Amino acid sequence: MKNKIFAIFTGLAFGAVLLIVLILNLVLPNKTFSTEENRMLASFPVFSLNNYLDGRFESKIDSYANDQFLFRNGFIKMKTSADLTLGKVDSNKVYNCHDDYLMEEITEPKQEVIDKTTKSMEEFYKKHRNLKMYFLLAPNAANILKDKLPAFVQTNDQNQYMDDFFGKIEKNYKIVDVRDTFNKAKDKKQLYYRTDHHWTSDGAYIAYKKAAKVMGLDSKIKYKEYVVKNDFKGTLTSKSGIVNGKDDAIKIFLSDDKQYKNSVMFYSDTKKKTTKFYRLKNLDQKDAYTVFGGSNSPMYTIKTPVKSKKKLLLIKDSYANSFIPFLSQDFRKIVVVDPRYFYDSIDDIIKSEEITDILFLYNGNTFFQDDSLEMMISN
Helix, strand or coil, X not given: CHHHHHHHHHHHHHHHHHHHHHHHHHHCCCCCEECCCCEECCCCCCCCHHHHHCCHHHXXXXXXXXXXXXXXXXXXXXXXXXXXXXXXXXXXXXXXXXXXXXXXXXXXXXHHHHHHHHHHHHHHHHHCCCCEEEEEEECCHHHHCHHHCCCCCCCCCXXXXXXXXXXXXXXXXXXXXXXXXXXXXXXXXXXXXXXXXXXXXXHHHHHHHHHXXXXXXXXXXXXXXXXXXXXXXXXXXXXXXXXXXXXXXXXXXXXXXXXXXXXXXXXXXXXEEECCCECHHHHHCCCHHHHECCCCCCXXXXXXXXXXXXXXXXXXXXXXXXXXXXXXXXXXXXXXXXXXXCCCCHHHHHHHCCXXXXXXXXXXXXXXXXXXXXXXXXX
């Protein structure tokens, strides 16, 4: 009798917990952004007959339920701890690597997206063939530091993806290929954070020096390096739930040169101005990488005191944020656009700002999966 009562009580308690969780999931407001994973979260999809018949509605509902589930981050950490105890080497497509590195899997290109982007870039070049155009596609850590991956792990071949893409655009765009430079420097400098998917300031500076050669820039400013944070835990720690990695140091590069110090940034979305490339107050935030220019903005303009009359349009993802300060010595004006958040006419910007040079700067994992660039330049 006692066993029967206990079974009934256990069943009712379990059902009550499920009901409470269901009710809370329904009544609590949806989250729009995950600071842990540094990405937008799925919202409830709009129903349409076409979406339902082709299966997209069910897929979006599944993504919505996964992203908005109550205590989601806690469950991820619990599952990750259990998986690692059982000897699993990855969590949420993040590998637990040698020397305390966490590395994302190399993403396979969405071929339809790449085909459309390549075609749009060709049309974009034809409209603006009088401008100098460059493309810097940064390799990801699992490409350059593949020797640190767990034993027997085989990632996708990012080099092949990059070579294929470069071959399609190199007749119109000058390629800034940093792979050889990074492979030569990887034993001397820390090019990528251990706990975050971005390159470090050292990686960004080495990439800039390579870009300066390709773009014919006269980079003579001397910098002093300062470590401003020693306990940085980046997006890969949060995304994977792996918490036993080594904390990172965040470094900034400063110069006393007036070309560097007297630049002014104007943000079109907030209407704010600043002379600071680095937001040191952000070092205490969850995403301390926002020390580099703050959160991703749709568009902002940098005016510098240099003598050069060249004006740069920088079309970028977040890898460019730590790269931008080095460009301040080379261009009279820099217009920075992030296609993921920019919805105006890029052609109007080029005309009104009298752009002379265009640099595309992306990392491979983002570029090969994202359709925002194609949508922006094809409008």
